[in-house]
Amino acid sequence: MSGNVRSMTGYGRGEHIAEDRKFVVEMKSVNHRYNDMTVKLPRSLASLEDKIKKRVMQDVFRGKTDIYISFETFSAEDVEVKLNEALAAAYAEKLRALEVLFGESCSDKVTLAAKFPDVITVEKTQKEEEVIWAALLPALEEAVGNFVSMRSAEGENLKNDILGKAARIERLVAEVKEYAPQVVVEYQEKLMGRLKELLDGVDVDPQRVATEVAIFADRGCVDEEITRLESHLVQLREILEKGGQVGRKLDFLIQEMNRESNTIASKANDIRLVKATIELKSEIEKIREQIQNLE
Known part of the structure; x- marks a missing residue:
């Protein structure tokens, strides 16, 4: 069974009423390099901020997350009227x-x-922290659950999109692998034809031609780059299938894939190779943009 991959963008809401108190928790997040969390809550609940962060961090590992908590009371016991x-x-x-x-x-x-x-102010009375926490926690749990579900659903869509682009890259690498040897053969044939034309019937030194072809083949050899790209594609699929916190791993892997494609581009000596390499680099860039959204 494949693992779960999550997006870094999401929204979740939870609500709970207990003992004449109503708690509403809303969470939203956007992309971020680290796990940056901000909790905005009434001053009377400020002592619970650390507990709230610790609970959310059990399920959220990356992204900029804002948590909004509102508290409404229907009991006079929770309110104190003060006269200055x-x-x-x-x-x-x-x-x-x-x-x-x-x-x-x-x-x-x-x-x-x-x-x-x-002159006259209304303040919420300070209740025991554990009592308030027990009333707030169900709303927080519901919000976290909805939040994670949304991130998971979006993450699955991103995963499928990336796998589709990986399949396209695999086909392009196969094209490069097929074209590269043909280019050498065609170069040899063109070289022989050109020399015969220039020498006008004089025998062509096959050793000299072989040397020139070998130099050409060596300059344009992309075997190592193709092998590494094929290996990177296997790793990309394995990382996505394993799931979890894949964003940073994939970011590094895509950098390596981009490096190999740039090397192939620098060695491209045929219009077919150039065209395939341009498309290859384009697909890799699309994946790079997508993985910026993954946790």
Whole structure:
């Protein structure tokens, strides 16, 4: 059975209501070289940030992931109304000063002072961390599950696309492998014909021709590059089939494949080889772009 390959982009949402508290967790991610995680949550839940990261990191290994957590309470026990007495007294004093300044009285200074910022505040009470964590965890688990499922589905699509491009590369390598020897034979025939034409009936030295052909064949020999490309294609399929965190491995492998294709291109001495090499490099580049999305 083949292993699972995941994309680095995804989205997941989870929701849970427990004891008059509602938690909503949303996760989204984009490509990133490392595992960069940001948690945005209410100040009253700040102590849980480390636990949240540790749980998510059990299933997420690479990418830039943003986690958003909202918390709504339906219980008065979770809310504390506070009065800033010193601030209220200061406002009342200034209101009395205004009465003196303008010679007018204010009949409801208390109501007016209460409307000023920070005189009366509403804060969530600090409950026991384990109680809150127990209520939050189901929403987090649901979000992580949906998040991973989406990344897995997209990863499977990327895997199939890469395998399709690998098959195309394999066909192009086979073409290069077929064309290369033919080019040498054709060069020898053209060389013989040209020499006979130039020498006008004088016998051609077969040893000299053989030497020239050998030099030409050596300069254009791509046997080693073809062998390495064939080996890299086998490794690429094995890595994808094994699954897991394949992004960095494939990135290195594609660099090697690109190096071999560049060498073949530099040795190409026939229009058919040039055409096949251009297509080969194009397919390798397409794979390189795709693997940037893999975890």
